[in-house]
Amino acid sequence: MKQVNRQALAEGVSFIVLAVVWLIFMGSGTYRLFIAPRLLPFLSLAVVFFLLWGGVTLFLGRRPTYRQRYRNCLIMLIPAVLLLGPVCFGGQRFSSHAAAEMMDEPQASTHPFGIDFDGLSGPGIDEEHRVIIMNTKNYYANDLELTKNIEKYQGYTVYALGFVSYDDEMLKGNDFTIARYLMFCCINDITPFGLTCQYDGTKRWTEFQWVAVKGTVSKRPWHGLMQPIIVVQEIMPARKVEGYIYP
Known part of the structure; x- marks a missing residue:
């Protein structure tokens, strides 16, 4: 055998x-x-x-x-x-341990401002109504589009959902970045990425708390260049969205 x-x-x-x-x-x-x-x-x-x-x-x-x-x-x-x-x-x-840091309040809305953010498809830019909705699928692309064409989109109403980040030395007062974790290659290179929110309210939102903002597109100088920002009109707690955004 x-x-x-x-x-x-x-x-x-x-x-x-x-x-x-x-x-x-x-x-x-x-x-x-x-x-x-x-x-x-x-x-x-x-x-x-x-x-x-x-x-x-x-x-x-x-x-x-x-x-x-x-x-x-x-x-x-x-x-x-x-x-x-x-x-x-x-x-x-x-x-990632970073996922554990992101907080989600019990009263947080699953559809802030009546919008099902991640249920939407497409680029999220409505030029006819001058509205921009930033979700997981288009977050990175829309951020780059606003950066390249700030003048075109100034004054547009923008809705964005992410977590509060203060990881920007140029932030003033209660301004913050509405961020999502961006992954270029693998989990070792994830980094907070998003638009600066100019917020004149008296409340300082807790870092890593998930929120949704409504505001208008504006701009600010940033290291000799112009950077798009969101001038916040309304802000509310939102449910955390799992996963990352990708370029």
Whole structure:
């Protein structure tokens, strides 16, 4: 009876298990909490690579070997186990300590100003009615559009939803940035990103609290350039939106 090459069997199965876990990680969308979506093609190639590697290892495993070494399996099983945590228990709790800092008041509105922010599609700029709605899908694109064409959009009514950030040395008084966490590549490079809100109210909103603002587009000098800002007319607590924005 031909002896089974248990080392090759273990290595081949480990590669395939890693590929399957990675595929679940991608299919569930959990990967978006750790890696920017534009890297999805590379993840797909990795899945194909691991499946092929596992299959070839099993095929070649029919050759007998006299010394069995199983340490190589740990190289594949360790990342598989690490990925299973976010897949099984929800990725947000594993994604960043910053997520835990963002606060959400019990009375916060799910539809501030009567707007279902993340239920809207499209660019969010209505030139006919001079209205801009910034949500997860268009936050980055609209911020850049306002920066490039400040004069065009001055006076537009803008609605934005995000968390309060004071991570800007040029802020004055109770001004703040209505921010979202921006991910360029992976979770290690997330940073608060958003528009400065010129707020003349007496209340200093708690940092990392989620709010929605209504205001008008204006501008201010910033390191020798003009930067778009929101002159706040109304502000209200809002429900936290999970996930990040991407360029």
